[in-house]
Amino acid sequence: MTDQRIYNFNAGPAALPLSVLEEIQASFLNFKNSGMSITEISHRSSYFDEVINDAVERVKRLLKLDDRFHVLFVQGGASLQFAMIPMNLLAPDDAADYINTGTWSTKAIAEAQKMGKSVHVVASSEDKNFSYIPQNIAFNPSSKFVHLTSNNTIKGTQFYEFPDTKGIPIVADMSSDIFSRPLPMEKFGLIYAGAQKNLGPSGTCMVIIRKDLVDSGNENLPTMLKYSTYSTKNSMYNTPPCFGIYTIDLVLKWIEEEMGGIEKMEEHNIKKADVLYDAIDASSFYTTTAEKYSRSLMNVTFRLPSEDLERDFVERANQHGLGGLKGHRSVGGCRASIYNAASMESMYALVEFMESFEKENK
């Protein structure tokens, strides 16, 4: 903690690197000696061109993207992507495979069906309350893409390996684990991520799309819902969410220059999650809700012996400067969201608190 800052375990919007926040604060009245705030500069200026181009280049370096991919910034969150993906990628007779691993996948499926698209739910972990990631899935060879949610914030599960789809491009909602680890990009056709967990403030969604998919489906869409509107104008057909893109650029810079790149970021994230899962596994008071081989490195979901104890735990933790530990309102329990920006220090602080709470309440 610095001054009065807490350890922030919010699921999203979530903790951002302190050095990023400090840089935003320091230059907030005068961005790069422009005499203007970043919130006041024109998106048609060289100041902003540098910001957005730097962000795109950092994404390409971090994920080792080649020229087959566009990096776009779209508004409306992942929820708008649930509609844009089938609208843009599927022609009227096309079909897609979807893997259902929880709340967000379920919404993505429902939205594609609402668009009148042919959707095959080829695997689901609903039979065990979404506590695991399905394996050995048979895909439909004629499907245009396979949609999955790489990390499930509410149920606390995560794909460690991405399925072998026999060449069908994977379309992945990575809102909660983008840039937390290197990715086998050859498997992906489209990756999307609402910024407010691992990337920046809410209000900007990053879309990484293989160029051949941009115009693969319906052409007659509203201008702001066509990927080509963004890909042909460097995401600036209309005014983009400048402050969000600026913050994302700083977060990407932090990953590259302070954390040492995405492989180091992954190592750090594994170590952080290990500290927490080891403590939970060593206890009979705390239990995780996800099956062991599917546990998320980003959202550690766990239960206490009773709902009363859980309420007390969250409240007492708050008093100790550990915020955001309440589970999603749809499932209850507790959840520690430990995205890229969560520090190792915060893991130790949480584990220490958990141990003392257990001693007092066992």
Add this chain to the structure above:
Amino acid sequence: MTDQRIYNFNAGPAALPLSVLEEIQASFLNFKNSGMSITEISHRSSYFDEVINDAVERVKRLLKLDDRFHVLFVQGGASLQFAMIPMNLLAPDDAADYINTGTWSTKAIAEAQKMGKSVHVVASSEDKNFSYIPQNIAFNPSSKFVHLTSNNTIKGTQFYEFPDTKGIPIVADMSSDIFSRPLPMEKFGLIYAGAQKNLGPSGTCMVIIRKDLVDSGNENLPTMLKYSTYSTKNSMYNTPPCFGIYTIDLVLKWIEEEMGGIEKMEEHNIKKADVLYDAIDASSFYTTTAEKYSRSLMNVTFRLPSEDLERDFVERANQHGLGGLKGHRSVGGCRASIYNAASMESMYALVEFMESFEKENK
């Protein structure tokens, strides 16, 4: 100017009140003693509930809205509204009247037509290069709404009075003059405004909609494109653009508490524009592009005797700490955008510079 800040005449993103920027900066690492940045707090927290509810209440007070209206925050800018409005308000057999006063109206019309809607362009000022606001328009009594752009940033024109539509609700793009003056709300069915001119940073669009219009058209729309998704969830069906809404709330507070309300804001804006137009009218070197009775109080568009002089003017003004005076790339010339946050001091500074530039170059 404070420290190294310039006089910012950008068309959008544009100048924000300095006191608002200072408040954001001061609390950026610790919002309301939460121990988190405003960019890190959950949209499901009481902290953010207070922000969004305060913003909505301030809108209602400033515009004297009664309970017939919702105040919503949507992403995607005014450009997405160009599609959402006909999608939501027009059933398959419905038609709408559109008034064409320039670039943005033209785009709104094109998008409604793209949605397959029946659009009547009942008036246009295209015959004189959009230099005036059409008067004495005959509307189609069966049209569901009349769409207009209240202020035209590129051509520098503005509706002073809103037309008598014989009860047909007006749908207005007020991106560039919302909260610059009181409004006869009984005439309006829907008002929308991208925030980045008079309200806050880019990435948030305010939509004020009469409740009976929310579900008046097509029901089978993508979730994120239905107004009812926003109106039933206080704009928080998914994660809203929190930083944008927070800044908007501070700007509205500034209008109410520092500027003295919307009537005072209008007086201030008239005085500011008068200073600039009086100087231009007194000169034969500068000429406005808009007809006198249609001149915008927000975007003062003017020409110099030659394009070379215009280039020189913009460059020299920049060197003197007067930024953003270049006209829109589609029309050339010069433009001073003097939204709510532009100070009287900046008007005097601009006029002084204009006079000295004229003397040197006449």
